[in-house]
Amino acid sequence: MDGIADMGGTRGWGPVRPPRRDEPVFEEPWQGRAFALAILSSRIACGGINPDAFRHAQERLGRAAYLDDGYYGRWLNAAELMLTDSAVLAPGAIEARARNLRDEGVEEPPTPEPARPDYAPTAEGSLRTVDTTPAFTVGGRVRAKHMSVPGHTRLPGYVRGHTGVVEVIQPAAVLPDTNAHFQGENPQHVYSVRFDSHELWGTDAEPFTLILEMYETYLETP
Amino acid sequence: MTTTGSGEHLPPALRTEALEQLLTERGLIDPKVMNGIITEYETNVGPLNGARVVAKAWTDPDYRRRLLEDGTAAIKELGFSGPQGEHIVVVENTPSQHHVVVCTLCSCYPWPVLGLPPSWYKDPAYRSRVVREPRAVLSEMGLELADDVRITVHDSTSEVRWLVLPERPAGTEHLTEEELVPLVSRDAMVGVAKVEAP
Numbered sequence: 001m002d003g004i005a006d007m008g009g010t011r012g013w014g015p016v017r018p019p020r021r022d023e024p025v026f027e028e029p030w031q032g033r034a035f036a037l038a039i040l041s042s043r044i045a046c047g048g049i050n051p052d053a054f055r056h057a058q059e060r061l062g063r064a065a066y067l068d069d070g071y072y073g074r075w076l077n078a079a080e081l082m083l084t085d086s087a088v089l090a091p092g093a094i095e096a097r098a099r100n101l102r103d104e105g106v107e108e109p110p111t112p113e114p115a116r117p118d119y120a121p122t123a124e125g126s127l128r129t130v131d132t133t134p135a136f137t138v139g140g141r142v143r144a145k146h147m148s149v150p151g152h153t154r155l156p157g158y159v160r161g162h163t164g165v166v167e168v169i170q171p172a173a174v175l176p177d178t179n180a181h182f183q184g185e186n187p188q189h190v191y192s193v194r195f196d197s198h199e200l201w202g203t204d205a206e207p208f209t210l211i212l213e214m215y216e217t218y219l220e221t222p
Numbered sequence: 223m224t225t226t227g228s229g230e231h232l233p234p235a236l237r238t239e240a241l242e243q244l245l246t247e248r249g250l251i252d253p254k255v256m257n258g259i260i261t262e263y264e265t266n267v268g269p270l271n272g273a274r275v276v277a278k279a280w281t282d283p284d285y286r287r288r289l290l291e292d293g294t295a296a297i298k299e300l301g302f303s304g305p306q307g308e309h310i311v312v313v314e315n316t317p318s319q320h321h322v323v324v325c326t327l328c329s330c331y332p333w334p335v336l337g338l339p340p341s342w343y344k345d346p347a348y349r350s351r352v353v354r355e356p357r358a359v360l361s362e363m364g365l366e367l368a369d370d371v372r373i374t375v376h377d378s379t380s381e382v383r384w385l386v387l388p389e390r391p392a393g394t395e396h397l398t399e400e401e402l403v404p405l406v407s408r409d410a411m412v413g414v415a416k417v418e419a420p
Contacts, residue, residue: 006326006327007350008326008350008353008377013346013347014347016342016345016347016359016363017341017348018342018363018364019340019342019364020341021407023340023341025263025264025268027341030234030235030238033260035260035263035338037242037245037251040255040259044251055328058328064231069234070344072234076241094241094244095237097243098237100240102236127309154379155379158326170380173381190380200353201354206356206358206373207373208372208375209372209374209375210377211376214379
C-alpha cells in the first residue's frame with residue numbers, strides 16, 4: 001500500500017542502529033506476549049493463517065500507531081485492527097480494558113457479533129502451482145508497473161516505473177494484493193528481478209545491484 | 223493506538239495485558255499455547271540454527287553445494303523449517319561479492335534459521351537506507367568493504383527468504399564444524415558483518 005510501511009529509499013530516519021551482540025529476543029516481557037497475541041489474533045480474526053492480511057493491517061496504521069511503540073507495538077495495533085475489522089472486538093475495547101486495569105472504572109463497549117471474512121486457503125503456506133507458462137523469461141528485461149495502489153501490495157514505490165532484468169523465476173505463490181483482502185489467492189509466477197542502482201537512484205548513486213521478488217501482475221514489457 | 227480518541231498514549235504493556243485478558247476470558251486463546259509460542263522463539267528458534275547450517279556448509283563441500291542449490295531442502299536436512307521459511311534461498315559471500323538482506327515493506331526474515339529479527343533490522347533507518355546507499359549503511363554498522371567488492375542487496379518483498387552464507391575466515395582451517403558454530407554471528411548471516419576468526 002502507498003503508506004508509511006513502504007520505507008525503501010525514504011529520507012529522514014537518521015543513522016542506523018549498530019548491532020548489539022547480546023540483544024534479547026524480546027527486550028521487555030510485553031513484547032513476547034504481543035508477538036504471540038498477534039499470531040493468535042490474526043487466526044481468530046479470519047479463521048486461518050493470512051500473513052498478507054496481517055501485513056495489510058500493519059500498513060493501514062497511522063504514523064503514531066506504526067512507529068511509537070516499535071515493532072511489537074505495531075504488531076499489537078495490527079492485531080487490534082484485524083480483531084475490530086472482523087468484529088471479534090469492539091473498537092475501543094482494548095483501551096477501555098487497559099484503563100480498567102488501572103482501576104479507572106470506565107464502561108467497556110459491548111461485545112459485538114463477529115463478522116469474519118469468508119476465507120478458506122486452498123493449501124498451507126503461500127506456495128502454489130500455476131499451470132500457465134511464465135510471461136517473462138530469465139535474462140529478459142521487465143519494467144515494474146508505475147501504479148498507485150490503494151490496497152495491499154508488495155510492489156515497493158521505489159521500483160515502480162523502473163526497468164530491470166529477470167534473474168530467477170521463483171516458485172509461484174499466492175498474490176498478496178488479493179489475498180490480503182480475502183478476495184482469492186490468484187496465484188502468480190514470482191520473479192527475482194535485478195536492478196542497477198543507477199536506474200533506481202540516478203547517476204550519482206553508489207554502484208550496486210538490487211534484487212527483489214515481484215509477482216507477475218506487477219510487471220510489464222518495457 | 224487509541225481507538226476511542228481520548229488522546230492519551232497508553233503504555234503498550236498495559237494494552238497487551240488488556241488484549242490478553244479480553245481474549246482469554248472469552249476462551250478465544252489458551253494461555254498455554256500462547257506461552258508455548260513465546261518459549262519457542264525465545265529458546266529454540268534462533269540464529270544458532272543458521273550457524274549450524276553455515277558451519278556444516280564450511281566443512282562439508284557436498285552439503286554446501288546442496289545448500290546453494292536448494293536452501294530450503296538442505297536446511298530441512300538439519301531439522302529447521304517452519305513459519306517464514308517456506309522457500310529459503312542461500313547466497314554466498316566471497317572476497318569479490320557481498321550480499322546483504324532487508325525487508326523494506328515490513329521486516330520479513332528467515333525465522334527458522336535466524337529466529338526473530340534484531341532491532342537494527344526492524345529500524346526504519348535500515349529499512350529505508352540499505353536499498354539506496356548500502357555501502358554507507360554497512361560502513362555505519364562497522365563493515366568496510368573494499369571499493370572493488372560488488373554489493374547485491376536483497377529486498378524480501380515476496381515469501382522468498384534469504385540467508386547469507388558468510389566467508390569462512392582465514393585461520394580457522396584447523397577448527398571442526400562444532401568449533402566453528404559459535405563463531406557464526408546472526409549479523410554475518412544477514413550480510414552486515416563478516417565472521418571473525420577467534
